[in-house]
């Protein structure tokens with residue numbers, strides 16, 4: 001069975017990660033999308049257990065204390081974290097698990113899972129990012145400004161990621177993401193067990209060859 005990998009997707013708030021990930025999961029069947037826990041309030045149209053598990057701060061902190069989260073971070077005054085059980089189950093079932101998380105969390109995940117694939121989604125321009133955030137119509141001007149400032153901070157860390165993807169045309173971007181992930185499955189780092197097995201087999205073949213040489 002093909003081993004599942006963890007795919008960490010970050011990108012500025014408003015870059016369109018959420019839409020991209022939903023499309024990816026809908027169009028291909030090898031993906032599982034992790035649902036994060038957060039202490040922020042639901043936006044209009046968001047449902048508990050679908051976009052996020054919306055938790056009170058005390059409950060979130062209990063999860064941290066009991067090791068129920070793979071990682072967590074504070075983003076614009078709220079906690080966000082990845083529940084451990086779902087991710088581990090899906091990886092064991094051979095699924096590629098997508099975590100849509102910000103950069104502090106992404107770096108923590110890479111420490112625990114060195115073969116995780118880190119992708120960064122960019123908007124075509126900063127002006128377009130602001131237009132998308134304003135167009136959403138769900139956040140106040142103050143929150144939008146905070147998220148734009150946070151985007152500037154996150155831009156400092158982009159080189160930590162393996163690939164950037166520009167979300168200009170949604171369909172093209174979904175296809176591009178899928179090809180990058182497919183190619184990532186074939187890197188030596190993500191095929192250590194197979195490579196070790198091949199080396200052992202070659203070692204066995206070498207012994208057979210030397211026996212044959214001696215008898216001939």
Ligand code: 5GP
Nearest residue numbers: 013036072073075080081082100101102105
């Ligand atoms: P939003 O409030 O716009 O849904 O998300 C804000 C930021 O939190 C986004 O950059 C999103 O990727 C990030 N985020 C969502 N879930 C998690 C999580 O489980 N862990 C971390 N570290 N960041 C998350």
